[in-house]
Amino acid sequence: MSKLKLNGVSKAYGATLALRRGDLEIAAGEVHVLMGSNGSGKSTLCKIIAGSVRPDGGEILIDGQPVTISGPQSARAQGIGIFYQELSLAGNRSVEENICLAMLPVKARMFIDRAALKARAARYIDLFTGVFGDGFAAETLVGNLRADQRQLVEIMKALASEAPILIFDEPTSALDRAQVDRFFDILRRLKRDGRGIIFISHRMDEITAIGDRVTIIRDGETIKTLNLNETDPAAVIRLMVGGAGDMPASRSSAPAVASFATGAAMTVDKLSGAGFRNVSFEVAKGEILGLGGLHGQGQSAMLRAIFGAGAITSGGIRIGGDHFDARSPRDAIRRGCAYVSGDRGRDGVIVGRPIIENVTPIHYLRDRLMIAHPRSLKEKAMPALAAMHTKFASLLHPINSLSGGNQQKVIIARWLIDRPDVLLLDDPTKGIDLSAKADLFALIRQLAADGLGILLYSSEDAELLGNANRILVFNGGSVTRELTGEDRTRYNLYQAAYEAA
Amino acid sequence: MTPTTTETLSSHAGGLKLWLERYPFLPALIIVVALLALNGAFSPNSLGYRSLTGLLSTYMALIMLAIAQTYVVSAGDIDLSAGATLSLVNVAIVVLMEKWGGGAGAVVGAMLLGVLLGLVCGVINGIVVAALRLQAIVATFATSIFFTGVALYVMPVAGTPAPALFWRTYGGRLLGLPFVFYVLAALALLLFLLSRTRLVTQLLAVGDDQQAAYQTGLPVVLIRIKGYALCGLFSALAAFCLTGDTASGDPLVGGKMTLYSVAAVVLGGSALAGGWTTVVGSLLGALTIGLVNSLVFFMGTPSEWQNFVQGLAILFVLMAGVLAGRRARA
Numbered sequence: 001m002s003k004l005k006l007n008g009v010s011k012a013y014g015a016t017l018a019l020r021r022g023d024l025e026i027a028a029g030e031v032h033v034l035m036g037s038n039g040s041g042k043s044t045l046c047k048i049i050a051g052s053v054r055p056d057g058g059e060i061l062i063d064g065q066p067v068t069i070s071g072p073q074s075a076r077a078q079g080i081g082i083f084y085q086e087l088s089l090a091g092n093r094s095v096e097e098n099i100c101l102a103m104l105p106v107k108a109r110m111f112i113d114r115a116a117l118k119a120r121a122a123r124y125i126d127l128f129t130g131v132f133g134d135g136f137a138a139e140t141l142v143g144n145l146r147a148d149q150r151q152l153v154e155i156m157k158a159l160a161s162e163a164p165i166l167i168f169d170e171p172t173s174a175l176d177r178a179q180v181d182r183f184f185d186i187l188r189r190l191k192r193d194g195r196g197i198i199f200i201s202h203r204m205d206e207i208t209a210i211g212d213r214v215t216i217i218r219d220g221e222t223i224k225t226l227n228l229n230e231t232d233p234a235a236v237i238r239l240m241v242g243g244a245g246d247m248p249a250s251r252s253s254a255p256a257v258a259s260f261a262t263g264a265a266m267t268v269d270k271l272s273g274a275g276f277r278n279v280s281f282e283v284a285k286g287e288i289l290g291l292g293g294l295h296g297q298g299q300s301a302m303l304r305a306i307f308g309a310g311a312i313t314s315g316g317i318r319i320g321g322d323h324f325d326a327r328s329p330r331d332a333i334r335r336g337c338a339y340v341s342g343d344r345g346r347d348g349v350i351v352g353r354p355i356i357e358n359v360t361p362i363h364y365l366r367d368r369l370m371i372a373h374p375r376s377l378k379e380k381a382m383p384a385l386a387a388m389h390t391k392f393a394s395l396l397h398p399i400n401s402l403s404g405g406n407q408q409k410v411i412i413a414r415w416l417i418d419r420p421d422v423l424l425l426d427d428p429t430k431g432i433d434l435s436a437k438a439d440l441f442a443l444i445r446q447l448a449a450d451g452l453g454i455l456l457y458s459s460e461d462a463e464l465l466g467n468a469n470r471i472l473v474f475n476g477g478s479v480t481r482e483l484t485g486e487d488r489t490r491y492n493l494y495q496a497a498y499e500a501a
Numbered sequence: 502m503t504p505t506t507t508e509t510l511s512s513h514a515g516g517l518k519l520w521l522e523r524y525p526f527l528p529a530l531i532i533v534v535a536l537l538a539l540n541g542a543f544s545p546n547s548l549g550y551r552s553l554t555g556l557l558s559t560y561m562a563l564i565m566l567a568i569a570q571t572y573v574v575s576a577g578d579i580d581l582s583a584g585a586t587l588s589l590v591n592v593a594i595v596v597l598m599e600k601w602g603g604g605a606g607a608v609v610g611a612m613l614l615g616v617l618l619g620l621v622c623g624v625i626n627g628i629v630v631a632a633l634r635l636q637a638i639v640a641t642f643a644t645s646i647f648f649t650g651v652a653l654y655v656m657p658v659a660g661t662p663a664p665a666l667f668w669r670t671y672g673g674r675l676l677g678l679p680f681v682f683y684v685l686a687a688l689a690l691l692l693f694l695l696s697r698t699r700l701v702t703q704l705l706a707v708g709d710d711q712q713a714a715y716q717t718g719l720p721v722v723l724i725r726i727k728g729y730a731l732c733g734l735f736s737a738l739a740a741f742c743l744t745g746d747t748a749s750g751d752p753l754v755g756g757k758m759t760l761y762s763v764a765a766v767v768l769g770g771s772a773l774a775g776g777w778t779t780v781v782g783s784l785l786g787a788l789t790i791g792l793v794n795s796l797v798f799f800m801g802t803p804s805e806w807q808n809f810v811q812g813l814a815i816l817f818v819l820m821a822g823v824l825a826g827r828r829a830r831a
Binding site: 050052071072073075076082084087088089090091092093097101102104106110111112114141157 | 718
């Protein structure tokens with residue numbers, strides 16, 4: 001009998017379907033690998049099992065019995081432990097407190113039993129003796145640890161649940177070889193104990209080393225479950241990509257390569273900073289340069305750093321012929337650099353203010369405008385909004401009254417009044433509908449044709465393949481492959497992204 | 502253990518950081534000592550046994566209120582109704598003690614009901630903020646008006662005196678020692694016990710990262726409500742100290758103390774964002790405010806300038822504490 005079974009589980013966030021139909025069956029004593037590209041629904045599936053996301057439909061069975069998981073607490077009570085990809089640690093608490101946080105041992109019903117807590121935490125800390133590196137102790141505050149050490153603490157915390165079903169959502173992304181080996185030894189032992197383990201990783205070598213079976217998820221749907229020893233990585237990637245995998249990107253949709261012979265818009269030379277290292281490239285005027293690869297491999301970090309919102313430790317940037325080292329976004333904007341983020345709430349929208357105020361802040365900054373007549377501002381704003389086919393009732397309506405797609409159009413429109421030289425797009429279509437996406441990319445291409453240099457990072461590979469002239473694939477913070485011309489295929493993009501870093 | 506040896510070998514700045522991590526109230530302590538020295542310089546008498554006892558019994562209410570505030574701040578919340586809760590408990594116990602005759606039984610009975618009232622106020626805040634998910638600042642501002650309204654109903658005009666037994670005990674001596682010292686000792690014991698409870702660790706974990714705490718499986722809503730309940734409890738204790746000090750009931754007495762309590766929490770070295778708090782620091786922070794006020798007085802500042810100088814001094818102290826903390830943590 002299967003330990004855990006999911007039948008047709010689904011989840012939608014507003015209009016976006018995060019998980020269409022999730023089916024999964026975990027047997028006792030197996031490591032079951034989940035594979036799928038960015039945004040295919042793996043993490044959503046894991047969070048549904050762990051109770052932190054409530055499904056819209058479908059059923060979950062544990063040991064053959066249908067169950068309702070109403071929250072993380074209930075999941076834990078029903079024997080499910082999870083390692084969260086984004087970690088669930090309290091930075092100002094010690095390592096041992098974090099490991100035991102879910103079930104703090106108490107005496108007299110209210111006081112923490114320090115001795116018991118220490119002993120219990122030590123059981124899990126000792127599993128990793130010798131591989132956690134300098135500055136790690138049971139009493140250290142988690143906030144003072146390195147990224148890999150924090151990841152180890154999250155692993156220990158998941159193990160401390162002693163749950164029969166364990167989920168590990170990308171537990172190894174920051175770990176070094178020795179730490180991974182130790183972790184895999186532990187997983188093998190848990191397997192022998194008859195636990196059911198769900199494992200997500202983007203490193204193919206790890207998957208073949210530890211996995212028994214693999215379930216492939218594509219576009220929120222479970223495609224197939226395979227035995228790993230009866231298959232090979234190429235076949236798995238082909239399943240992830242789907243039928244269209246071998247076809248080159250629709251070249252008809254990408255702009256002609258010949259039109260940007262007019263020189264470099266931006267040159268980046270051996271740029272390093274927090275989250276990326278040694279990145280070099282050149283964007284020609286009129287070129288759309290795609291940044292590909294899995295989530296969080298340094299693409300966003302680099303774009304933000306170029307825009308002056310993140311730290312650069314070494315390397316140089318030039319826009320046109322000038323040396324460019326923006327110390328703040330304000331500085332970057334003045335010098336002709338534009339940035340549009342997919343995280344509108346954090347980086348774009350001025351919440352609750354009228355549309356006109358959301359279109360014009362860049363104009364104010366670039367023109368050093370102090371006082372402006374509403375009518376002349378309107379004259380400037382209208383063409384920019386019209387270029388985006390933005391739908392709105394009045395310039396004075398608050399921006400919140402618009403849909404996500406139209407909000408993003410307003411954000412992009414603000415850069416169109418005074419044209420920048422370089423446009424940095426950081427996953428700009430996150431959470432917006434299809435028709436808005438089409439408008440957006442039509443405009444981006446138009447801007448490229450007008451001679452802007454454009455950097456486009458997208459978590460949706462189809463957008464990159466359909467619009468970028470070249471694609472740099474990021475892996476572990478640096479560019480591991482450049483795809484040009486005929487090489488820009490789904491298959492190549494996936495393969496480069498999933499190669500061991 | 503190996504980590505301990507590396508710690509002692511680490512640089513001076515690293516050692517300071519470790520000290521601050523273990524005793525986050527150190528900057529506040531240094532500031533209190535400096536202010537005491539300044540007070541002594543302007544008026545040697547102010548460091549006498551009598552004056553210090555007086556200072557403690559006057560500011561014990563603010564100390565309690567700052568500690569009350571610390572527990573909600575731990576979870577990343579705030580309580581702008583702490584002062585109003587204090588007022589409500591103040592007028593309620595004064596009225597009850599008067600009605601019941603002012604004897605020992607009346608005092609104890611009124612105090613028990615006072616504690617209960619504080620807890621109820623706290624739980625109301627907790628439900629409004631954590632369960633109904635209203636913004637803590639605005640929601641507790643609203644409940645503060647509500648609590649003040651109830652206090653004004655209980656006692657429309659300030660001035661009803663507390664029974665002599667009550668304030669004579671608070672301001673008097675027991676076995677040769679000022680009563681307020683016993684209050685301080687009891688408070689220290691209570692804080693020590695509370696610091697070992699599961700609840701305080703859970704509050705801090707929620708304040709660190711609410712989403713992470715929820716995903717860990719902690720009952721976040723319940724924990725936050727308990728934090729507010731603790732805040733209500735200490736607000737009631739603050740009301741006892743205040744009643745002992747002023748010997749009367751005043752339905753508006755606590756209003757202006759609320760923001761002082763928030764200031765004391767920050768002066769003590771806690772992070773207003775939550776997850777990193779120190780009750781000892783808040784105690785010292787409240788003393789800092791008291792000492793600044795007495796310093797302004799002893800310096801002979803003209804009365805119309807006293808607010809100005811007080812504000813400036815608190816700003817200065819805040820800056821000194823923040824700079825010291827930032828340098829040590831960098």
